[in-house]
Amino acid sequence: MAKGEYIVSLDIGTSKVRAIIGELNGNSINVIGVGSAEGEGIRHGAIVDIDQTVQSIREAVDHAERMVGIHIASAYVGISGNHIELQSSHGVVAVSSQDREIGEEDIDRVLQQARVVALKPEREIIDVVAKEYIVDGLRGIMDPRGMLGVRLEVDAYLITGSRTAIHNVVRCVERAGIEVANLVLLPMAASTVALSADERKLGVALVDVGAGATSVTVFEHGVMVGTSIIPMGGDYVTHDIAIGLRTQTATAEQVKIRHGCASVDAASDAERFQIPRIGSHQEVEYTQYDLATIIEPRMQEIFSLVRKEIEKMGYLHDLPSGYVLHGGVMSMQAAGELAAAELQAPVRVAVPEFLGVRDPSFVNGVGIISHALRSQVRITQLETVTTSRPVKTGGGVFARFKDWLRDFI
Numbered sequence: 516m517a518k519g520e521y522i523v524s525l526d527i528g529t530s531k532v533r534a535i536i537g538e539l540n541g542n543s544i545n546v547i548g549v550g551s552a553e554g555e556g557i558r559h560g561a562i563v564d565i566d567q568t569v570q571s572i573r574e575a576v577d578h579a580e581r582m583v584g585i586h587i588a589s590a591y592v593g594i595s596g597n598h599i600e601l602q603s604s605h606g607v608v609a610v611s612s613q614d615r616e617i618g619e620e621d622i623d624r625v626l627q628q629a630r631v632v633a634l635k636p637e638r639e640i641i642d643v644v645a646k647e648y649i650v651d652g653l654r655g656i657m658d659p660r661g662m663l664g665v666r667l668e669v670d671a672y673l674i675t676g677s678r679t680a681i682h683n684v685v686r687c688v689e690r691a692g693i694e695v696a697n698l699v700l701l702p703m704a705a706s707t708v709a710l711s712a713d714e715r716k717l718g719v720a721l722v723d724v725g726a727g728a729t730s731v732t733v734f735e736h737g738v739m740v741g742t743s744i745i746p747m748g749g750d751y752v753t754h755d756i757a758i759g760l761r762t763q764t765a766t767a768e769q770v771k772i773r774h775g776c777a778s779v780d781a782a783s784d785a786e787r788f789q790i791p792r793i794g795s796h797q798e799v800e801y802t803q804y805d806l807a808t809i810i811e812p813r814m815q816e817i818f819s820l821v822r823k824e825i826e827k828m829g830y831l832h833d834l835p836s837g838y839v840l841h842g843g844v845m846s847m848q849a850a851g852e853l854a855a856a857e858l859q860a861p862v863r864v865a866v867p868e869f870l871g872v873r874d875p876s877f878v879n880g881v882g883i884i885s886h887a888l889r890s891q892v893r894i895t896q897l898e899t900v901t902t903s904r905p906v907k908t909g910g911g912v913f914a915r916f917k918d919w920l921r922d923f924i
């Protein structure tokens with residue numbers, strides 16, 4: 516595989532592990548390969564069985580490799596979970612150049628400064644996100660490159676995660692024979708394909724309704740300001756259907772995907788299907804309406820929990836761009852409408868624009884590629900601007916990842 520020609524992403528989800536191959540085309544990408552496998556070793560988005568997860572990763576990667584006919588050596592890997600925390604931080608440096616013009620190297624140094632905080636031993640820094648820069652006391656600067664000054668400060672957020680959770684992800688990917696090019700926080704990745712710059716500036720909630728968990732992330736003034744996980748998703752809906760229709764989980768999942776409708780009002784009486792009942796050979800007939808009476812209350816509960824989470828974050832009345840939803844569950848008929856009714860705000864379902872992945876469950880995987888591409892472009896720029904590479908500090912699993920220091924776009 517020619518280096519730099521392809522970017523591969525891995526989204527290790529509760530229901531599926533997805534590998535996506537993106538081909539670089541100047542400063543943009545084309546999705547050329549997709550592979551997925553059932554995610555057997557994951558519960559609520561966290562790895563609970565390493566061997567099963569390794570196998571799922573290998574299977575997903577094999578699929579994608581076969582589709583494109585290349586060998587995948589390394590991948591950018593998404594990370595999320597309730598162990599993620601944001602922590603405010605501050606950095607200060609003196610501008611280094613003689614003419615006092617602020618360059619990439621100063622920005623790097625100030626962000627590195629912002630990482631120097633006392634962390635609990637079980638925490639690991641995943642990323643540093645600049646909230647604003649301050650040049651000689653002047654606040655509110657988003658991009659200080661080219662400005663004149665002697666003192667450069669940054670107000671930043673550190674994104675930290677549990678050392679064990681991060682270690683487990685890295686270990687699984689490596690045991691599947693793939694080198695981890697970098698870890699990417701999933702909501703950050705998803706935001707690069709799901710949100711416009713305007714939405715991020717004005718205030719928006721990005722919500723990923725997956726199989727085992729629903730993640731809620733708020734962006735304001737262009738940066739992520741809070742993220743949180745609700746341990747409930749599409750698996751609960753499937754479980755409700757299995758109980759309500761007294762059938763196997765696998766049948767319930769199939770029926771949900773084929774006939775599911777999130778809203779009783781939108782469901783049809785004419786759409787009928789038959790399913791085997793547990794413990795008998797008899798088939799029982801139901802309508803989409805019957806199914807919706809089971810699905811609607813659970814979906815309402817998920818969205819009401821999302822609303823509560825936003826309220827806890829203090830943004831309930833402060834989201835001019837409303838909610839942007841993605842994740843497999845948002846493929847369900849009338850899911851967007853139900854969300855809008857429950858959240859009482861503008862709602863949009865995000866779908867990647869590439870052929871083969873036009874589905875809300877691919878936003879994360881495509882987002883990882885697009886996020887990685889942005890950091891790569893930035894690094895290439897950096898390499899041409901600076902002659903001396905900044906010195907890396909700290910140990911831990913992240914010390915090996917070459918671009919994590921600058922991965923703050």
Ligand SMILES: Nc1ncnc2c1ncn2[C@@H]1O[C@H](COP(=O)(O)OP(=O)(O)OP(=O)(O)O)[C@@H](O)[C@H]1O
Nearest residue numbers: 528529530531725726727728749842843844846847
């Ligand atoms: N057409 C559909 N209608 C209804 N539900 C669907 C449809 N397609 C997928 N789903 C549901 O979406 C969920 C999977 O979504 P997704 O692939 O985003 O989750 P994941 O990434 O595997 O899990 P998580 O993010 O929670 O770790 C499953 O519960 C699945 O049943």
Ligand SMILES: [Mg+2]
Nearest residue numbers: 528529725879
């Ligand atoms: Mg997911």
